[in-house]
Amino acid sequence: MGKFGKEFAKGLILSNPVFVLALGLCPTLAISTSIDNALGMTLAVLIVLLGANIIIAAIRKIVPNIMRIPIFIVIIATLVTAVNLIFHAYLPDTYESLGIFLPLVVVNCIILGRAEAFASKNPVLHSIADALGITIGFMLALLMISFIRQVLGTGNLTVFGFDFGTLPVLGEHPMAIFVLPYGAFLVIGLIMAIFRWKGVMKGD
């Protein structure tokens, strides 16, 4: 596997942003109530992270150390605002259901974290691989949590209007705790525990 493949693959499990790096937990906890939301958030993070990583890697040599953070923040804020406008215009339903968490992508630690830790020190191509890997890792985490929360919390699985069916008993009496905020902590905690138990997190 080349360097590109390696940077890509590490984001999936070994440095999974949610379960291993524990970054971006705020949007993860808040929006992982349905698969629709998970995919909408993934798309927003993909555009912003890919754009930010490419731009920051491209200008990394001319940015003086003391100006790093302000310049990164301006670039990220611009991308997030643009994504907000585009979502509002073309994906109004997703825009509505993500609500405040779409503009809050600007303070998502995954994005500034990758800019600081990776894109500011690596060439453009590797930064693209890093962005893609981290986004897919983020998506896998979101999908896993959202699936559990949506199915147990509503007893039903509907993705973009397509109904995959309703569970027999849960459809009548869903466990609403799973769509509430504390249900998110419960699910994330249990998945993290499994990751740790299986020894995915090295060095602790």
Next chain:
Amino acid sequence: MAAKSTLKNAFPIILLTIVVAVCVSLLTYVDSLTRDRIEAQEEEKVQNMLSAMFPEMSRYEFKDDIYIIYSNSDKVGYAFIAIGKGYGGDINILVGLEDETTIKGITIISHKETPGLGSRIAESSFTDMFRGLNIADVALSRDGGQIDAITGSTISSSAVVDAVRTEAMEKVKLLKDSEEGG
């Protein structure tokens, strides 16, 4: 030497200025691309909600926060948005009036109530109870009205009921005033 070091010190500031300038012009461009579409999108949302409530609607006018609904040239009703103070935040309710005393129906546009409990205010089993009621009868049954509160969600239920009644009375007064005035 002095000039060179001044330039070196000023470089970060110049760079940040350039980055901000580029970003601002980029955003202005994206805004100009999406603005019309966002407006059309919002307009369509209102239109869809109104025509779901008044299937016979052919056009509407928006005046003083009230939507006046027309079917061809006949006035068939009014609609307005009421905001209730729910358990989890604001509840936005679209209220339709058949005439100046009767509720046509209500639709919950958005709310932040507890899923599975207060969120049931958005279900038709709750909103259907408002249909055809006299505005004065919009009250919870324990207060002598016609609406049964949702079990375990009295705060959410009464927030909707109070907002609908208060706002409806106010709008009707406004409508009557404007008719007398002109």
